[in-house]
Amino acid sequence: MDAACESIVTRMTGQRAATLRDPAELAAQGLVAESALPVLEQVAARYAVAVTPHVAALIDPADPADPIARQYIPDARELEQAQGEHPDPIGDHAHAPVAGIVHRYPDRVLFKLVHVCAVYCRFCFRREMVGPGKETALSPDAYAAALDYIRSRPEIWEVILTGGDPLMLSPRRLAEIMADLAAIEHVRIIRIHTRVPVADPDRISAEMVAALKVAGATTWLALHANHPRELTGAARAACGRVVDAGIPMVSQSVLLRGVNDDAVTLEALMRAFVECRIKPYYLHHGDLAPGTTHLRTTLAQGQALVRGLRGRVSGLCQPDYVLDIPGGFGKVPAGPAYLSQADYSSSGAREPHPESRYRVVDYCGDVHLYPPEP
Ligand code: SF4
Numbered sequence: 001m002d003a004a005c006e007s008i009v010t011r012m013t014g015q016r017a018a019t020l021r022d023p024a025e026l027a028a029q030g031l032v033a034e035s036a037l038p039v040l041e042q043v044a045a046r047y048a049v050a051v052t053p054h055v056a057a058l059i060d061p062a063d064p065a066d067p068i069a070r071q072y073i074p075d076a077r078e079l080e081q082a083q084g085e086h087p088d089p090i091g092d093h094a095h096a097p098v099a100g101i102v103h104r105y106p107d108r109v110l111f112k113l114v115h116v117c118a119v120y121c122r123f124c125f126r127r128e129m130v131g132p133g134k135e136t137a138l139s140p141d142a143y144a145a146a147l148d149y150i151r152s153r154p155e156i157w158e159v160i161l162t163g164g165d166p167l168m169l170s171p172r173r174l175a176e177i178m179a180d181l182a183a184i185e186h187v188r189i190i191r192i193h194t195r196v197p198v199a200d201p202d203r204i205s206a207e208m209v210a211a212l213k214v215a216g217a218t219t220w221l222a223l224h225a226n227h228p229r230e231l232t233g234a235a236r237a238a239c240g241r242v243v244d245a246g247i248p249m250v251s252q253s254v255l256l257r258g259v260n261d262d263a264v265t266l267e268a269l270m271r272a273f274v275e276c277r278i279k280p281y282y283l284h285h286g287d288l289a290p291g292t293t294h295l296r297t298t299l300a301q302g303q304a305l306v307r308g309l310r311g312r313v314s315g316l317c318q319p320d321y322v323l324d325i326p327g328g329f330g331k332v333p334a335g336p337a338y339l340s341q342a343d344y345s346s347s348g349a350r351e352p353h354p355e356s357r358y359r360v361v362d363y364c365g366d367v368h369l370y371p372p373e374p
Contacts (some may be wrong), residue, residue, distance in 0.1 A: 019118075020051040023074065030061045031073055043074040047291070048120040048131025052200045055119055058229055067227045067259040070295070072119055078291035084326070087128040089287040091328020098149045099142040104330055108158035111146060113138055113177065117165040118199040123254055123295045125287035125324075130164050137164075151184050158189040167196035171207035175214075182216035191220045193252065198223065198230040201238035209245045221249045223278055226260050228268040236276050243277045250281035253319065255305070257286075261297045263308045270309065270317040280319035285334055288326055299323070303336040311363035336361075339370075 023040035026032045031051070032040055043049075051059075051072050058068045088094075095104040102110035114137045115130045124130065138146065150156050159181050166174065181187050192212065196203050212219050221242055225231060243249055251273045253260065260266050270280045283306065286296035297305075306321045323334040340359045358370040 018053045020056060021049055023049070026051065026073060029056060031056065031059060031069065036076070039076045039079070040074050043076065043078045043291075047074070047078060047122075047124075047127050048117075048133075049074055050117065050120045050131075052118055054201060054232070054234065055199055058232065065258060067265070068229060070258050071121055071123070071226060071256070073122070075122060075294065077294040078122065080293065081290045082288075082293040085288045085290045085292065086326065087290060089125050089289050089326055090324040091326065092126070092129075094328035098145050100138045100146040101149050103149075103153075103156075104328060106155050108160060109150060109156055110160045110162050111150070111181075112162055112164065113143075113166055114164035114168050116168050117163060118168060118196050118203070121195070123256055123286060123289065123292050125289045126163070127289055127291075137169075147180055147184075150181070150187065154186045156186060158191060159187050160191045160193065162193040165194050165196055166192050167194045167203060167208065171205070171211040174208070175211040178211065178214040178217075178219070182214040187217055189220065190214070190217050191222060193222045193224060195224045197238040197242070198225045198232075198235045201232070201234040204238035204241055206241070209241050209247075212242065212247055213245060219247050221247055222252050222281065223249055223273075224252045225273075226253045226256055226269070227265065228272045231269075231272040231276060239276045239278060249276070249278040251278050251319065252282045252284065253280075254284045254286055255297050255302050255321070256295050257297050258295070261301060261305065263305060263312065266305055266309055267312050267317075270313055270319065274316050280317055282331075283319040283321045285321065285323045287324055299334060302334065307336045307363060307365075338362075 020026050020029060020031070023032055023037050023044055026040075026049070027034050027037055055068065055072055059073070060066045060069075063069075091104075092102045092110075095102050097103055100112050102112070104110075115134045116132075116137075117130055120127070120131055150159060161177075169177070178190060181190050212221065223239065225235075239249060251270075253269060255261060260269055266283075273280050283302075285299060285302055286292060302321055306319075310318065320333055321335040322331045324331050338361050341356055360368045360370050362368065
């Protein structure tokens with residue numbers, strides 16, 4: 001870690017000494033084998049490593065398939081880059097008019113304020129852009145230019161603070177940024193994406209919660225978590241402080257092989273979110289980030305899982321399963337199709353008849369016609 005980055009992380013987290021940041025520190029805690037150090041040093045030289053004490057305590061070192069370790073502990077397979085994997089898998093750069101801004105859809109922008117995180121996730125789709133050695137945060141000039149960009153475009157209704165992790169900023173700095181954004185009349189929604197409530201829950205202090213609220217705009221907080229064990233008592237309490245302050249929360253998860261790609265875990269994760277007053281929002285299909293093949297499922301597996309989820313939990317617990325199209329073409333729903341207008345397909349007609357019936361597949365896979373037979 002370069003000195004400037006180390007200093008900002010120390011200042012922002014106050015826990016530099018305890019966060020595990022390299023393979024030797026992980027080995028000292030029994031989280032990786034000493035024999036793996038040479039290859040893991042290569043991984044760490046390419047992709048940042050950080051495991052907070054809170055996350056380290058969740059890992060069972062005796063379990064080689066531990067789903068928490070799989071998300072945070074470096075793996076030799078990260079050095080393998082498969083065909084199709086790309087350093088910018090969802091095409092942020094194709095839609096970056098000024099530094100720090102990604103403007104992919106007309107009414108909203110991503111605003112990337114910092115490039116550091118409390119933890120570094122092994123599946124991260126921005127793994128080439130975050131971590132030590134990258135630019136730590138936007139310079140004052142770049143920040144001003146990004147604000148000018150938002151200010152000059154009245155169609156921007158929602159600003160999404162993402163990262164890096166915006167909650168790595170101090171409450172004081174975050175409050176200043178929230179005030180700057182809320183002062184722009186057409187910015188009505190400020191959405192903040194973070195992993196901090198599950199990675200370092202104590203960081204969600206009263207000061208941090210106060211910084212999230214701002215007059216003139218509505219704040220939403222999107223929590224990123226992938227396994228129900230991440231929703232510890234402390235993490236639930238941190239989320240409770242946010243929701244009690246009147247800030248609505250949604251969830252984002254990534255479907256990850258060996259972490260949450262089974263019906264029982266996925267169901268428990270979605271139930272845990274709802275118990276915490278967090279509405280499940282997105283379940284992402286794994287992006288084509290370099291060195292992440294071992295963590296991705298197939299789309300067919302994802303569709304089967306969300307079809308099963310539909311039958312196991314209420315609508316409150318249903319996330320949208322989505323795919324980010326490589327190249328920057330945006331997000332699309334990737335879940336199974338339940339409806340098709342199929343009556344015409346065997347008749348040779350090129351278009352469905354407006355009154356043709358629908359073929360509806362229920363969550364058990366049984367097919368029905370709508371409207372039903374008279
Ligand atoms: S917290 Fe988000 S940006 Fe940071 S490493 Fe994890 S997925 Fe990437």
